[in-house]
Amino acid sequence: xxxxxxxxxxxxxxxxxxxxxxxxxxEEDRAIARQFGREFFDGDRKTxxxxxxxxxxxxxxxxxxxxxxxxxxxxxxxLDVGCAKGFMLYDMxxxxxxxxxxxxxISEYAITHAKEEVxxxxxxxxxxxxxxxxxxxxxxxxxxxxxxxEEEELAVALxxxxxxxxxxxxxxxxxxxxxxxxxxxxxxNLTAKTMMHVDEWKAFFKKVGYTGDYYWFIP
Numbered sequence: 001x002x003x004x005x006x007x008x009x010x011x012x013x014x015x016x017x018x019x020x021x022x023x024x025x026x027e028e029d030r031a032i033a034r035q036f037g038r039e040f041f042d043g044d045r046k047t048x049x050x051x052x053x054x055x056x057x058x059x060x061x062x063x064x065x066x067x068x069x070x071x072x073x074x075x076x077x078x079l080d081v082g083c084a085k086g087f088m089l090y091d092m093x094x095x096x097x098x099x100x101x102x103x104x105x106i107s108e109y110a111i112t113h114a115k116e117e118v119x120x121x122x123x124x125x126x127x128x129x130x131x132x133x134x135x136x137x138x139x140x141x142x143x144x145x146x147x148x149x150e151e152e153e154l155a156v157a158l159x160x161x162x163x164x165x166x167x168x169x170x171x172x173x174x175x176x177x178x179x180x181x182x183x184x185x186x187x188x189n190l191t192a193k194t195m196m197h198v199d200e201w202k203a204f205f206k207k208v209g210y211t212g213d214y215y216w217f218i219p
Contacts (some may be wrong), residue, residue, distance in 0.1 A: 001205055002213040004198075007069055007170055008143070010061035025190060033190045034148070036107035040191075041084070048190065052085060054115055059091040067096060069213075070139045070168055074098030079137040079164065081127050081157075082145025084110045086118040093118065102137070104130065127157040132164045140169040144217050147173045147192040151204075154194050158210040169212030175201055181218055188219040 025046070032047045033040045040048035066072060072092075076099050080089050083103025092101055101118065104125035105111055111124050125131050127146060140161045146154050161169050174192045176182040185195055196204065198216060205214065 001202070001211050002168070004202075004215060005069070005170075005213050006215045007065050007213070008062060008172060008215060010065055012058060012061075025187070030190055036105075036191075037109045041107070041110060041113070052110075054085070054087050054090070056091065059088045060095070062088070063092050063095045066092070066139075066141070066170070069170075072096055072099060072139065076100070076139065077102075077137045079103070079130075079132070079140045081130070081140060081142035081161065082106075082148075083114075083122055086114040086122050088141075088143070089121065090115045090118045102132075127160060128153055130160045130164050134163050135166045136164045138165075138167045140165040140212070142169075142171045144172050144174070146171060147194050149193060151194045155204075155208040158205070158208050161212065162210060165212065170214065171210075171212065172215050172217050173201060175216035175218055177218070184219050 029046045041052040042049070044050060070076070072078065074097060076096070078092065078099065078101050080101070080103040083089060083105050084107070086103055089101040089103050092099060101121050103118070103122040104127070105122070106124070106126060108124050111122050114122050123131070127142070127149070142161065146157050149157055161171070174185055174189060174195045175198045176185045176195070177198055189195065201214070
C-alpha cells in the first residue's frame with residue numbers, strides 16, 4: 001500500500017467557522033449540493049462554494065509538491081479525477097510546461113464552465129468507469145472527490161484509479177481521528193457520502209486493493 005503523506009500541505013487553509021457552518025446546513029442544502037450544478041459551484045454558500053473562481057494562490061504552491069513527489073516532467077501524464085473547472089490542471093500545465101493532463105468530473109456544469117485553456121483536456125465522466133485504457137497515466141490525482149460516493153461505489157472508483165495509473169496516485173478523503181473530529185466533520189460535510197476514521201480508511205484501502213498515496217481532509 002502507498003503512504004500517508006500530506007501533499008496538500010501548501011494549500012491555503014479555510015478560515016471559516018466550522019461550527020457555524022454546521023448549524024447552517026440542512027439536508028435540503030446537501031441534496032442540492034450533491035447535484036454538483038450551478039448551485040454547488042456558483043450559487044449560495046449554503047449549497048456549495050458561493051462562487052468557484054480561479055485564483056493562483058490555491059494550486060500554485062501545491063504543484064511543486066506534486067512535481068517533486070512524483071518526479072513529474074514535460075514527459076509525464078496526469079489525470080485529475082474530480083477536476084471541477086480544471087484549475088489545478090491549468091496551474092500544472094503552466095508550472096510544468098509540456099506535461100500531458102486530462103481531467104474528468106461528474107458535473108456537466110463544471111466542465112462547461114471550465115478554464116478555457118484546459119477545457120479541451122476535460123470531459124464529463126464517472127469515477128466508477130474511467131473512460132481510459134489500462135495504465136493510461138503516469139499519475140492519477142483525486143482531491144476530496146471520491147468520498148462523494150457510497151462505500152461500494154467508492155471501492156470501484158479506487159480500483160479504477162489503480163487500473164489507469166502506471167506509476168502512482170494520490171487521493172484525499174474526508175476523515176477523522178477522534179470523536180470530536182467526527183462531530184466536526186459531520187457538521188461540515190455537504191457532499192460526502194462516505195466518511196471514516198483514518199484507520200478504517202487504511203483497512204478499506206487494503207481490502208479493495210488501493211496501493212496509492214493518500215491523505216485526509218479534517219476541518
